[in-house]
Amino acid sequence: MQVLSVTPEIFPLIKTGGLADVTGALPIALASKGVAMRTLIPGYPVVMDAFKKKKAVYQYPLLQGGKASVHAVKIGELELFVLDAPHLFDRQGGPYGTASGSDWPDNWRRFAALSQVGGDIAGGAISGYQPDIVHAHDWQSAMTLAYMRYGNAIGVPSLITVHNLAFQGQFGSGIFGELGLPGVAMQLDGVEYYGGVGFLKAGLQAAWAITTVSPTYAQEIRSPEFGMGLDGLINMRAVDLYGIVNGIDVDIWNPATDRHLVANYSAETLEARALNRKAVEERFSLEPDDSPIVCVVSRLTWQKGMDILAAVVDGVVQRGARLAVLGSGDAGLEGSLLAAAARHRGRVGVVIGYDEALSHIMQGGCDAIVIPSRFEPCGLTQLYGLRYGCVPVVARTGGLADTIIDANEAALSAGVATGFQFAPNNGGALLHAIRRLVEAHARPAAWASLQRQGMKADVSWDKSAEKYVELYRLLLSKRAA
Ligand code: ADP
Secondary structure, eight states, X not given: OEEEEEOSOBTTTBOSSHHHHHHHHHHXXXXXXXXXXXXXXXXXXXXXXXXXXXXXXXXXXXXXXXEEEEEEEEETTEEEEEEEOHHHHOOSSOSSBOTTSOBOTTHHHHXXXXXXXXXXXXXXXXXXXXOSEEEEEHHHHHHHHHHHHHTTOTTSOEEEEESOTTOOOEEXXXXXXXXXXXXXXXXXXXXXXXXXXXXHHHHHHHOSEEEESSHHHHHHTTSHHHHTTOHHHHHHTGGGEEEOOOOOOTTTSOTTTOTTSSSOOOTTOGGGHXXXXXXXXXXXXXXXXXXXXXXXXXXXXXTTTHHHHXXXXXXXXXXXXXXXXXXXXXXXXXXXXXXXXXXXXXXXXXXXXXXXXXXXXXXXXXXXXXXXXXXXXXOSHHHXXXXXXOEEEEESSHHHHHHOOBOOHHHHHHTOOOBEEESSOSHHHHHHHHHHHHHHHTSHHHHHHHHHHHHHXXXXXXXXXXXXXXXXXXXXXXXXX
């Protein structure tokens, strides 16, 4: 089975969030299950620099304002089609904007181009390659499915995975004329969205099936509270909606071999975590003692509930926990967390920035990781936490609710608890969870068994990849029908 994945990000080449981890890991997990996944990505500078031999398998004399070509390359285990379009992607900064964080004004053009190429490949543009299925991700590649529907790939089964409904790719109607779509596409059941053009909306409309990255989030987005204006459409498509929880790369995230760690360990040698813990204490200027270190590795945003945490830092300290925060995001939130660190020297440490290596050390050395998200499609850091014996403390929402088993009396006595959940998501409930954590941490044997239980959880891609394969098969049977 040949699947074409179309995505704006793929680990390890280009990553701003969990989407990249998924698109980077899924092809590898699928390979052993008889599915060959090729991935179409934009030729950002870091991507173009990653391969030497350039051989175009398709050329565009004109694609959204300039010359472009598609290159078939293999980087590591990943089979890629790279869209080389310098006028769109050869820019310094991030994949979506300048280094200082403002979006590129022509993002609609950049990702319409990526999607158009996805649609062309689906329609057989590249000689010798015909995907059986096309799998798009988020708004940046969602239009692929519209180009397929209004072009010559309407018979090719398609799937869109929503990693975060908050990002929708909404643009004014003025761009429609430049998309190269027929006039009929600008309709309610096409790409039209509140009078403008909605990229994600168009994909949700055209896809044969829709997935999100956890079963609970799949249900939540059917409600006005989580649906972000798209709940009506999602409800209309409910029979084609699936929730498949993400896995993680258990080779990269393996405490027994992780090179970022000061000391490697397993469920049998948890005491070795002490050396990583010491490294965290030093990096975050925390007083060394026996109290639990609760960490945050996150974008510092409203979605992630960082304002809820920032408002109760004093309470966290009063309850006897130390706090280590690694993240970047909203300037206001960065400021209030830094101010909390200044108020509680030795008890609270904050590092502003993105630091992959430090994030590993924190999972390997902190006692717990707190994730107070207002909504969380899947979440990866709680899965890393499970694997590393860094006990997750999570808001009961989305993928957090699906992957963490709360340490209540029943779960503890059955030996299945893996972390702490709290609801509703507010400061009081969060502090209550912190108190439960501090109490549990004071009983070393019980705490170690909570850590070991989490470390036993299957957080690999294996089961989830199997679910994608089942869905691909279902879509193929619909094509045949
Ligand atoms: P989202 O994609 O919504 O940001 P996820 O939990 O799905 O949230 O994925 C976030 C990913 O980014 C994880 O791999 C996490 O470890 C990583 N991450 C987030 N912030 C940082 C940071 N400041 N430094 C290093 N890694 C980070």
